[in-house]
Amino acid sequence: MRDKVSQFLNSRFGDNIIREDDQFGYQTFVIKAEVLSDICRILYETDSMMFKLLSDITSVDWLETKFEEEGRFEVVYTLYSISKNHRIMLRVFLSAEDPTIESLTTLWEGANWLEREVWDLMGIKFTGHPELTKILTADELEGHPLRRDFPLTYEVPQFSWNKEDPPEVIR
DSSP states (O other), X not given: OHHHHHHHHHHHHGGGEEEEEEETTEEEEEEOGGGHHHHHHHHHHOTTTOOOEEEEEEEEEOTTSGGGGGOSEEEEEEEEETTTTXXXXXXXXXXXXXXXXXXXXXXXXXXXXXXXXXXXHHOOEEETOSOOOOSSSOTTOOSOTTSTTXXXXXXXXXXXXXXXSOOOOOO
């Protein structure tokens, strides 16, 4: 299946595939951001591929590392073909000035929450997303806590809902 996916993508998007790697045992393609939705759509719709499951979206901030030259932010998409029992990763690098990429919610509804998590924690914008709002951090929090330049604090969080209750003794 590896050769089949590689030939399939290279024949259609050759100039837009920056490189092909093997990461953590998964076939991985580093691609240009502007073709992400086209590549995902063809992998989803083509009967010989059948990548019907978007199992994860995650991101990395490469600030002040040797990998930053490709782009400060990396977004990683994990796709799985259930019928072919094959998993691939698509990796996209984005600039620090405009960390924006097209939403995949029109193709996979499950992308909704995954993209919201990446937005909330890393600040990567997904154009066309139906409701790009915070889901993990407080609304008052300014910034994105998984960015490498997010200020570290050492304030102990205060929880007020049970502060008057005596501590429970576990026996």
